[in-house]
Amino acid sequence: MSATEGVDTRTPAQAGGNRAMVTISVMLATLIQTIDNTIANVALPHMQGGLSTTQDQIAWVLTSYIVAAAIMTPMTGWLAARFGRKRLFLLSVVGFTVASLLCGAAQTLAQIVVFRLFQGLFGAALVPLSQAVLLDVYPRERHGYAMALWGIGVMIGPIFGPVLGGWLTESYSWRWVFYINLPVGILAYLGILAFVEEHRLDAPRPFDFFGFAMLSLAIGACQLVLDRGEQKDWFASNEIIVASALSGLGLYIFIVHSATSKHPFIDPRVLRDRNFISGILCMAVIGVVLFANLALLPPLMQDLLNYPVVTTGLILAPRGIGTMISMIVVGRFLTRMDPRLPLLAGLLLTALSLYQMTGFSLAMDEWMVIRTGIVQGLGMGFIFPPLSTLTFATLLPQLRTEAAGLFSLMRNIGASIGISVVETLLARGIQINHQEIAEHVSPYNAMLRILPAGSLWNVHTLTGQAMLDNEINRQASMIAYIGDFKFMMVVTLSTVPLLFLLRNPHRLSSAEAQIKGAVEAALD
Numbered sequence: 001m002s003a004t005e006g007v008d009t010r011t012p013a014q015a016g017g018n019r020a021m022v023t024i025s026v027m028l029a030t031l032i033q034t035i036d037n038t039i040a041n042v043a044l045p046h047m048q049g050g051l052s053t054t055q056d057q058i059a060w061v062l063t064s065y066i067v068a069a070a071i072m073t074p075m076t077g078w079l080a081a082r083f084g085r086k087r088l089f090l091l092s093v094v095g096f097t098v099a100s101l102l103c104g105a106a107q108t109l110a111q112i113v114v115f116r117l118f119q120g121l122f123g124a125a126l127v128p129l130s131q132a133v134l135l136d137v138y139p140r141e142r143h144g145y146a147m148a149l150w151g152i153g154v155m156i157g158p159i160f161g162p163v164l165g166g167w168l169t170e171s172y173s174w175r176w177v178f179y180i181n182l183p184v185g186i187l188a189y190l191g192i193l194a195f196v197e198e199h200r201l202d203a204p205r206p207f208d209f210f211g212f213a214m215l216s217l218a219i220g221a222c223q224l225v226l227d228r229g230e231q232k233d234w235f236a237s238n239e240i241i242v243a244s245a246l247s248g249l250g251l252y253i254f255i256v257h258s259a260t261s262k263h264p265f266i267d268p269r270v271l272r273d274r275n276f277i278s279g280i281l282c283m284a285v286i287g288v289v290l291f292a293n294l295a296l297l298p299p300l301m302q303d304l305l306n307y308p309v310v311t312t313g314l315i316l317a318p319r320g321i322g323t324m325i326s327m328i329v330v331g332r333f334l335t336r337m338d339p340r341l342p343l344l345a346g347l348l349l350t351a352l353s354l355y356q357m358t359g360f361s362l363a364m365d366e367w368m369v370i371r372t373g374i375v376q377g378l379g380m381g382f383i384f385p386p387l388s389t390l391t392f393a394t395l396l397p398q399l400r401t402e403a404a405g406l407f408s409l410m411r412n413i414g415a416s417i418g419i420s421v422v423e424t425l426l427a428r429g430i431q432i433n434h435q436e437i438a439e440h441v442s443p444y445n446a447m448l449r450i451l452p453a454g455s456l457w458n459v460h461t462l463t464g465q466a467m468l469d470n471e472i473n474r475q476a477s478m479i480a481y482i483g484d485f486k487f488m489m490v491v492t493l494s495t496v497p498l499l500f501l502l503r504n505p506h507r508l509s510s511a512e513a514q515i516k517g518a519v520e521a522a523l524d
Contacts, residue, residue: 018195022137023146025191026130027153029093032181032188033126034157036065036100036119038294039165042309043174050174053109064113066416067223068120071216073409074266076125077402078207080132085401086198089129090189095122097185104178127154128404133196135392135400144334144389148327151384155327158294159320163313170309211257211265217250222413226420230427269396270403278501279391280410285495286383287414289350289488292422293376300481301369304362304474315366315373322377331385338504339386339393346382347495349375354489358482362474390502418491422484429480430473437472 040047040061048058080088099118106112131150138146168176221243232240258264270276297316301307307315330342353376360368388407395403 019137021191021195023134023149025188025195026089026133027149028184028188028191029089029126030130030150030153031157032096032100032184033123034154035161035164036123036157036181038158038161039168039177039180040065042162042165042298043169043177046169046174047112051106051109051112057109060109060113061116063224063227065116065120066227066412067220068117069124070120070219070223070409070412070416072121072124073128073405073412074215074219075212076128076405077267077399078265079125080129080401081398082207084198085129085132086192086196088125089133089192089196092122092125092129093185093189093192096126097181097189099123100178100181100185104175125405128401128408131388131404131407132401135404136397141335143392144339144385145331147388148331148385151327151381151388152324155290155323155380155384156320158291159316159323160313162294162298163310163317166309166313206263208257208261208263208265211254211261214250214254214257215265218247218254219250219409219413221247221250223416226416229420230423234424266406267399267402270399270406273395274501275394275503276391276403278498279387280407282387282495282498282502283391283407284410284414284417285491285498286380286387287411288418288421289354289492290380290418291415292418292484292488293354295419296422296426296481296484297369300360300478304477304481305364307366315369318370319373319377322374323381326378326381327385330382334386334389339390340499340502340504342382343386343390343502344496344499346379346386347492349379349382351379351489351492353379354485354492357485358489360478360482360485362478394503418488422487425484425487426477426480429483430476433476433479434472437476438469441468441472 044058044061047061048054051058076088096119099115099122102115103112103119106115130153131147134146134150135143164180165177168174168180224243225240225247229240234240235244254265258266258268298309298312301312301315302309326346334342353372356372356375391407392400392403
């Protein structure tokens with residue numbers, strides 16, 4: 001088969017007839033991957049009981065998936081160029097769906113860890129491929145709207161995944177958090193098969209196996225450190241020390257090799273694009289805030305405020321609704337404004353919501369969480385479409401698939417770093433706060449002496465001491481959560497200077513615009 005045989009040579013305008021069905025098909029594929037990133041988290045305790053494992057062992061159900069997906073994501077561009085984007089898309093959907101079925105049917109820990117590994121390997125390409133397909137099927141003037149639709153799929157997963165996982169686990173079984181992927185995967189496969197056209201294959205580029213191996217070592221070891229560091233007490237563990245050393249060594253060798261190799265694993269043209277580099281740095285920071293926040297709120301509401309799992313999901317749901325509304329709105333107006341303006345507004349709204357969350361307390365009601373969630377959702381919705389549009393605005397079309405893989409990789413790395421950092425800060429904050437509060441608990445404290453003899457906080461009885469210690473833990477935990485929200489607010493504001501590095505695509509010089517138009521016309 002030649003490089004052009006069976007390839008779609010229509011322009012985006014000509015392909016518009018099937019645009020809606022293409023969008024639905026690729027977004028279904030995006031949904032099953034993004035939801036699976038978080039849907040299994042709430043089911044872990046049930047899996048632990050069902051498979052008779054320890055907490056440390058069951059954590060590999062998440063770790064195996066994260067590491068496999070991180071390693072395979074950078075491969076997306078080369079595989080799509082070598083074998084065809086549509087073929088890779090179909091194979092990824094089939095592999096992910098079959099692996100989901102096997103995960104649900106697993107009878108031992110070893111089986112589910114291996115099947116989750118395959119889930120990560122096949123699922124890694126789904127999100128970057130969907131982004132690249134939407135950028136190609138929509139004309140340039142509608143890229144903002146296309147990225148808004150893509151962003152909705154990316155955001156729905158982390159927000160609604162825990163809700164769906166909790167409901168399926170409580171109502172049926174933990175196995176249904178995997179079985180739910182089957183009907184969606186089948187629909188996605190049929191839609192992609194029927195409506196997505198194969199893109200023109202690029203000239204074959206030699207595969208840089210050594211570069212891929214070193215990058216995989218760096219990413220895989222880094223993910224292990226971030227995922228297991230808190231559990232292993234960081235550098236007090238030999239496992240973390242060795243993994244950190246391997247990650248640093250792999251990254252160093254990869255950089256040196258890429259700078260000296262004739263055919264490096266990552267196309268150098270991608271890394272020379274200022275908008276793309278600035279955009280993926282912004283995306284990494286946004287990943288820190290988004291996923292770290294979603295990791296903190298469910299345990300806060302369930303452990304400190306005693307909300308059931310399903311109720312917690314319902315209270316957090318308005319965040320996703322706010323995101324979808326703002327994404328659709330901003331997607332329609334991006335062609336009429338500088339994309340950096342809504343991006344700045346989104347960052348400020350997100351920082352405002354985090355500032356409001358520093359006012360959380362043990363006495364607050366659910367409306368405080370809902371109100372701040374809506375504000376944060378609106379902010380995140382203003383961020384994703386313009387950031388995606390700006391990141392890919394100055395890239396050549398043939399680089400989009402590879403660039404989309406790196407874009408997703410940086411989002412996932414940012415998420416892993418964010419979750420790891422806030423969980424560490426939370427654990428240490430609770431210890432420090434508990435110690436500081438406990439210093440004031442003694443028979444010499446005047447406030448404790450005036451308590452009646454029958455008080456639950458009577459320091460002279462074992463029951464009273466236990467109740468008092470429990471309350472100190474609750475107060476210490478809430479103070480630690482507030483500290484994390486302050487940290488994320490600072491991280492969000494630190495992203496603002498990066499906006500000055502992004503170029504407005506509406507203000508490209510006439511020469512740049514002519515060159516870019518000629519290249520795209522030739523490719524079409």
